[in-house]
Amino acid sequence: MQRSVKIRGLGLAMFGVVGAFAVQSGLAADKPSKAEMEVDYRQSLYTVIGGNFGPLGAMAGGKVPFDAAEARLRAERVAFLAPMLKEAFPADSNGVAHTAAKPEIWTDTAGFNQALQLLIDRSAALAAATNGGDAAKIKAAIGETGKACKGCHDKYRVKE
Numbered sequence: 109m110q111r112s113v114k115i116r117g118l119g120l121a122m123f124g125v126v127g128a129f130a131v132q133s134g135l136a137a138d139k140p141s142k143a144e145m146e147v148d149y150r151q152s153l154y155t156v157i158g159g160n161f162g163p164l165g166a167m168a169g170g171k172v173p174f175d176a177a178e179a180r181l182r183a184e185r186v187a188f189l190a191p192m193l194k195e196a197f198p199a200d201s202n203g204v205a206h207t208a209a210k211p212e213i214w215t216d217t218a219g220f221n222q223a224l225q226l227l228i229d230r231s232a233a234l235a236a237a238t239n240g241g242d243a244a245k246i247k248a249a250i251g252e253t254g255k256a257c258k259g260c261h262d263k264y265r266v267k268e
């Protein structure tokens with residue numbers, strides 16, 4: 109506690125010098141805050157996860173033909189990226205203007221962590237299934253992973 113206060117104090121002192129210069133030169137308006145960058149990082153992670161999960165969903169739903177190699181590549185990417193979400197919800201990114209993350213993420217931490225762990229586990233199981241090459245099993249595992257996405261969105265993401 110003591111320590112973080114001191115560090116914040118130092119940050120403010122530095123802002124006094126650097127910030128004054130930035131305001132004067134018109135840079136302050138363009139530079140996103142630390143919290144805004146944290147939201148950008150989180151949304152970028154989800155965008156890449158979504159970009160890779162989309163083709164899997166299309167295969168499971170029969171919208172595109174099933175392709176075992178493509179499924180494996182996409183599933184491995186999602187399984188690799190999902191655990192990175194653990195670092196993507198720092199407390200100061202709560203309530204930033206352009207975030208769709210609900211405040212419940214930081215009040216119901218246990219519930220949120222459980223929803224995130226479900227994605228991590230199911231995407232790992234999906235990646236493992238793609239090594240077997242059994243289309244029916246892979247499609248079922250895609251469905252289970254998709255439910256983990258939806259379950260969390262329903263509870264912890266602001267609806268568009």
Ligand code: HEC
Pocket residue numbers: 147150151152154155157158161162186206207208209210220223224225227253254256257258260261264265
């Ligand atoms: C543990 C909760 C959780 C899980 C699981 C989850 N999401 Fe999300 N997702 C969120 C939250 C919260 C946001 C809003 C992030 C923000 O705006 O800060 C989000 C945002 C997104 C976005 C929008 C990103 C942007 O640019 O604003 C996409 C796309 C997305 N998720 C796809 C997925 C897919 C696909 C899955 C499953 C493979 C998934 N999510 C699983 C919580 C989750």
